[in-house]
Amino acid sequence: QVQLVESGGGVVERGGSLRLSCAVSGFPFRSSAMHWVRQAPGKGLEWVAFIRYDGNNDSYADSVKGRFIISRDNSKNTLYLQMNSLRVDDTAFYYCATFGGLPIWGQGTMVSVSS
Amino acid sequence: DIVMTQSPDSLAVSLGERATINCKSSQDVLYSSNNKNYLAWYQQKPGQPPKLLIYWASSRESGVPDRFSGSGSGTDFTLTISSLQAEDVGVYYCQQYYNTPITFGQGTRLEIK
Numbered sequence: 001q002v003q004l005v006e007s008g009g010g011v012v013e014r015g016g017s018l019r020l021s022c023a024v025s026g027f028p029f030r031s032s033a034m035h036w037v038r039q040a041p042g043k044g045l046e047w048v049a050f051i052r053y054d055g056n057n058d059s060y061a062d063s064v065k066g067r068f069i070i071s072r073d074n075s076k077n078t079l080y081l082q083m084n085s086l087r088v089d090d091t092a093f094y095y096c097a098t099f100g101g102l103p104i105w106g107q108g109t110m111v112s113v114s115s
Numbered sequence: 116d117i118v119m120t121q122s123p124d125s126l127a128v129s130l131g132e133r134a135t136i137n138c139k140s141s142q143d144v145l146y147s148s149n150n151k152n153y154l155a156w157y158q159q160k161p162g163q164p165p166k167l168l169i170y171w172a173s174s175r176e177s178g179v180p181d182r183f184s185g186s187g188s189g190t191d192f193t194l195t196i197s198s199l200q201a202e203d204v205g206v207y208y209c210q211q212y213y214n215t216p217i218t219f220g221q222g223t224r225l226e227i228k
Binding site: 037044045046047059093095102103105106107 | 151153155164165170171176208210212215216217218219220221222
């Protein structure tokens with residue numbers, strides 16, 4: 001059974017840091033590119049970051065570039081998102097996902113940045 | 116970046132009637148090597164994550180009722196609900212996953228008339 005399970009969300013003050021994790025099972029994680037997508041309350045879906053299957057290439061939305069870092073540990077089948085210098089407008093549900101052919105998403109984890 | 120534009124922004128349809136949502140991409144999302152359009156449709160209800168309905172523009176995800184269908188190729192796509200049911204109320208998004216950055220339409224809110 002395919003599962004992507006995000007964790008690490010919570011409430012953090014503006015300027016703080018948080019690390020999200022996404023534990024993957026049921027599909028070939030180590031050969032799959034991975035993404036983070038977020039959704040602010042009442043808003044649409046926004047792509048955040050991408051990492052290649054081997055971790056040797058990544059890209060970011062302009063809104064998070066220089067503050068967020070995507071990484072992966074293929075030995076642990078886990079994807080990460082290190083979020084630094086958090087802003088109030090980073091408040092959102094964060095989803096990990098893969099879009100190799102059949103899109104697969106996790107259930108999301110909520111990040112709330114207080115002012 | 117590929118811009119995805121949905122129409123209409125909101126839609127009210129009577130129960131049992133057909134609902135149609137359109138999605139236009141600013142660039143072609145058809146991958147010529149496998150002849151597949153990297154276009155997906157999602158349904159989202161309040162408090163829930165997006166639910167995949169259609170991928171590769173016209174392939175229905177397992178478990179999705181056959182009243183949902185996707186069509187189109189290249190830059191123009193359509194999601195059709197053949198006979199609207201009460202549980203179909205929600206927001207619908209199209210998404211291209213042809214290249215990074217992945218981009219989404221702005222969403223279409225579907226309500227019962």
